[in-house]
Amino acid sequence: MKRRVFSIVLAGVICVLPLFCNPYWTDVCVSVGLFALLSLSLNVMLGQAGIFNMGHAAFFAVGAYAAAILNTVCQWPIFLTMIPAGIAAGVFALAVARPIIHLRGDYLLVVTIGIVEIVRIALINDVFGLTGGANGIFNISRPSLFGVKIYKGWQFYYLVWGVTAVSMLLFYGLWRSRFGRALNCIKEDDIAAEGCGINVVGYKLAAFSLGAFWAGMAGAIYASKMVTIAPESFNFSESVLLFAAVILSGGSQLGVLCSVFLFFGLPEVLREFSDARMLIFGLAMMAMMIWRPQGLLPPLPRRYRVAAAAGDGKK
């Protein structure tokens, strides 16, 4: 119940935030929104299925570049590139994950670190002559919706957070279904899951590709917001931050939002104390590990509507 009140308050604050922000802070909030979208997509695989992916920025990059290339070379409007960008990232994820998905925990983590580095280096080396090397791609057009060109901070703010809100609803639906339960079973005990008849490899790949698909769509929005993208925006440390944000969150979507504000919003707030910033950040992380190892807000158990007669009586 407390959590419901908190989510309503948080949603309200997010809705009206740009009214109280100068352009600089609105811009910060747009980035936080993008990171929220990325973390929520990572949460599907890491938080729900326990797939240790520390290379999420790779799929973000594939999506951003796919959108940028479709936009600058083929002149597609950005909104039309979102789905192909997601598909590009999802297919890329499926292709790289297929041979490694059976790896457990930290082994998979190491391989995904390799993937994000390979993608970054491939982009610098101008693969297929399409990615523009270390300079990246310029002049990506702004998105326009119903004839209105989106270029102001607050417009991007509502675009990003709108997409985030819809994604959260869809992910919530997934969580409350056999798909979400199967992912949780795999996280809890993959041998038991397999023994129950759950196709463990299939579901892991599905979760992986789905998360990558969403990261790819986030990449398309990012590309159109920045106008210019370069390989250095998609580095390993981004992946680590996303990973840490999801782990810190505890696995619920509300928790992800909170930890995203902590990870990507707080450093901006603390910019004035730039020297002490990382120190405070580190101390906060340590405090978390000691007092709240389960994460900020672990998901509440799902509730089921069960016929009353079965529930009562016997106890």
Add this chain to the structure above:
Amino acid sequence: MTLLTVKDLTKIFGGLIAVNDVSFDVAKDSVVGLIGPNGAGKTTVFNCITGNYRPEQGVIEFKGADITGMAPNRIVKMGVARTFQSIRLFPRMSALENVLAGRHCRLKSGFLACMLHTPAQRREEKAAIERCMDELEFVGLSHLYADMGGALAYGQQRLLEIARALASDPELLILDEPAGGMNDQETAGLVELISRIRERGVTILLIEHDMRLVMKVCQKLIALEHGALIAQGDAETVRNNPDVITAYLGVDDEKW
């Protein structure tokens, strides 16, 4: 009618022959016990049948189809469900969700239907919840449906595993030491439960050390020692087989 056929099964771990050329049949609607001392290879036989291990040699047929080396989830879908010797529930999911996990392979909602909660998905989900509550009722745990799997008492966890297995509509139920860790009262309840499962038309293959339970519920016994089959046949005959007595029940000084 034969439901399961195991032919010349051999499973080797490194230099150890865990199961050596074992063959047996399980007839439909029967309760068959697999007995033998610790380390005889009983669980290994089970793991080969359920697809967790790939045997070095031999064929396993279920309803006439070759299931040797098939992925465990596909074997479950064909109608073979199992429980584990060391309980493997999903400890941080509720009892109902544990059973729903067993029902998973009979549900059809695709990924988009799950995301959007289409009317068909809702109907299916509702029916699945009802069915799984029935399974909980069947093993006597329906009042605990909302409790976490890991929070249940040991005997209840064993029952929950059986409910989870039954939710997948099995034709063959494989129980690995179902009475392990149960007290006498719980074991008596289990005997009654096994006969009720059989009345539902589910064939049962079980490993058990509690000979009283085995003699009460099994029509046929298969005895293993050091990975080899030493006797099989109806329960009385196998129990009185001198090899089985020597291997499993210990040497009787008076007779020797």
